[in-house]
Every structure is written in C-alpha cells, then in structure tokens.
Amino acid sequence: MLKQASTTIHVHKPEKAISQIEAVLSRQNIESALEISVKILRQSFDHYDWVGIYLVKGEMLELAAYDGESETEHVRIPIGQGICGAAAREGHTILVPDVNKDPRYLACFASTRSEIVIPIFGKDTVLGEIDIDSDKPSAFDDEDQETLEGVARMLAHKIESK
Numbered sequence: 001m002l003k004q005a006s007t008t009i010h011v012h013k014p015e016k017a018i019s020q021i022e023a024v025l026s027r028q029n030i031e032s033a034l035e036i037s038v039k040i041l042r043q044s045f046d047h048y049d050w051v052g053i054y055l056v057k058g059e060m061l062e063l064a065a066y067d068g069e070s071e072t073e074h075v076r077i078p079i080g081q082g083i084c085g086a087a088a089r090e091g092h093t094i095l096v097p098d099v100n101k102d103p104r105y106l107a108c109f110a111s112t113r114s115e116i117v118i119p120i121f122g123k124d125t126v127l128g129e130i131d132i133d134s135d136k137p138s139a140f141d142d143e144d145q146e147t148l149e150g151v152a153r154m155l156a157h158k159i160e161s162k
C-alpha cells in the first residue's frame, strides 16, 4: 500500500509577494501600504495565519496593520515584553517553533503554535516589526526569515520616507 508522505508542504510564493509589496509601497500612502502588505503576506503563504505590523512609538510597539481571523488584544506592547518586545529590544529576528514552550510568549490566539518576529530597522533604531503567527508547529524556516527580512527592509524605506 502506498504510504502517505508525512511532511508538510508549505506554499511559498516569495518572489510574487515581494514584487506585489514593492508596487504597493511605491503607490500607496503609508497607512494603506501597511494594510495591503499584511494582506499580501497572509494570502501568499498558507502557513501565515495572522500577520501584523507594529510600529515603535516611544517605549511601546503599536499595532499599525494586521490581517487575520481575529483581532488581538495586544495592540500596544511595551518594548521588552513578549516575543515582540524581545525582538525590538534585542534587535534581531526571533523564531519560536513552539510558543507554549517559550516563557516570553504573550498569548493572542488559542490556535497559534509557532511565531516569527522580524524587526524593521531604521538607520540607528528599530522602527517596528513584522509579527506572524502560525497554527502549525515549527512553521517558519530560514526561507521565511530571509523573505521577511527583505520585506522589512522595503518597509523601512517607506516608513523613513513618510
């Protein structure tokens, strides 16, 4: 009998997503550009269940745009708190393969199993970050990190030029 493969196959469409986001960033104002970018990311990758962009305002991260089934209660996160706050304070991408095993995790959705947070770097500071939750465990890999760090660099140009 033919055995079913147990590996999960992720749908990755990074090139298309990046060119769509590039076009949006060149044509739209910052608010619309962020709103459309989170939608493009969520629609382009089947393991991205909730996509948000937070912007740094003083000592806080404030949710500027999101796309997902539900709203999060974490619309303002102090820098240093949660996975989001840790990525902003430490200034590097954080991948969490199992959110239930990370004591920093601030729970938003019961279905979330893994998370990736990518800082958006300005010249000298962190301007904000992309936060993505997946309902699949260990959903994010190096390819996601590379793609999303590229998107974060594009967003940084737009945020700095506003």
Ligand code: SME
Pocket (backbone or CB within 6 Å): 052, 072, 074, 077, 081, 082, 083, 084, 085, 104, 105, 106, 107, 108, 115, 131, 133
């Ligand atoms: N889980 C995040 C909080 C934001 S929600 O995922 C939308 C954290 O631990 O910082």
